[in-house]
Amino acid sequence: MRQLEGKIALVTGGGSGIGAACSTTLAREGARVAVTDVDLDAAQAVVASIIAADGHAFAAHQDVTDEARWVAIMAEIQSRYGDLTTLVANAGIGIRGGILDMTLTDWRRQTAINLDGVFLSVKYAIPAMRRAGNGSIVMMSSVAGLRGAPGLAGYSATKGGVRLFAKSVAMECAMANDNVRCNSVHPGIIETPIWSKMDAVASDPARRNAPIDIGAMAAVGVPLARVGLAQDIANGVLFLASDASSYMTGSELIIDGGMTGGTVRRT
Template identity: 60%
Template sequence: MGGRVQGKVALITGGASGIGRGCAETLAAEGALAVITDVQDAKGAEVVAAIGKAGGKAEYLRHDVTDEAAWEGVIAQVKARHGRLDILVNNAGIGIGGSILDMTLADWRRQTAVNLDGVFLGVKHAIPLMRASGDGGSIVNMSSVAGLKGAPTLAGYCATKGGVRLFTKAVAMECANAKDGIRVNSVHPGIIETPIWLSITNTASPGANAPPDLDAISAMAVPLGMKGLPQDIANGVLWLASDESRYVTGAELVIDGGLSVR
């Protein structure tokens, strides 16, 4: 056990798998109480059990990030149980790939609701509890390399992640003006081994084509020549969540093996 976020209360959305799970486990290992939210109940319970087995503290709450009433309920439970919130990792997200000509308005709105509305609602409802503690806090919004540059067949996804990027900067300035001690930053993963690739490439359903070979893709596209792992992103989130980054707000932390600058 470390102690870089010792005694802090962290809320991680989409924390049952992928990058969210990596963030929850890493923050808990460094001393935070991890409140994990997701709609994957069985996987959420697995993460809580794994963190407990490793000596950390965690709990799970079912949570649809597109539902404002659900956000109000989650924040109310965090306040009632722990009295404070120090870290918010707005990680929950989905990816819907395909040509913009084929994308339905329903899919566009669903992706926007999770990836952008969910971040807005999290920030809106978390800030008052963070301010109430009087100790500031850290909000980390998960964007993407797709929020920095366009990608064919990912127009809808790019739109949401680009929105997260600038939304983050605007809220960072609002909190800075309020002198509330809350820092707001975005993280931009590149090619990371997570389940989202199955939905982006339409291989999540039975009978679909084989999932993408991320090793082969990374060898060709990523300057460092390899894919990233959830832990690579979690390490960056940990730094932004800790007091080590006390002078960092409105920033975008790109963790992509050099993909975005090639």
């Protein structure tokens, strides 16, 4: 028996990196998956790989900051598969730069995607989950949502917001006794395209820094001394999406190679 048989899932930002790994993993375990992304070609490529493996999925263009689009996406999921049971609120961007360099435009753009988009995802997912009679919401936060990160203050603020939003959603659902759970996931340094886009998404194209060497970062700052893979995160998301985690809500799952556990000094 596969772990997500009968589940109906939505993964935002499902066209790349962690979202792509989550989409293929949920589908592999029997969920029917809506893979949405602002990059429709990328979402379609992920769906093609799911279908090639005999899974069920469809791709749709979605900007998570667009409220009207949320209504349409939920209607499409409903008409294709039925009531949503599983949400992976994953879409996010990172804009790098010191606080004094960050423009208000960049701050707001990052917050719109990373935090407003998560709010909208929950607002439109919960009614469907309540109709379904069960639900699991997984929000993609970060280690940067647990502790400060120089040069990533705006990003860190959004991810810290996601962390506590997840707990509040969990409490509201528990109060409603609706069988909907909500947890946050906190990846460390994971090898995905996000690292090469961190400056490209800044509104000021003149503000470009050297590429980020995540291997070197991990060698110094990660006790396991290596970067993580998108699949490492998808494995945790699968657990939170499945009934194996049925007694977990309002929790945070940290998958970071030990970054937040302590410091290992190698000489």
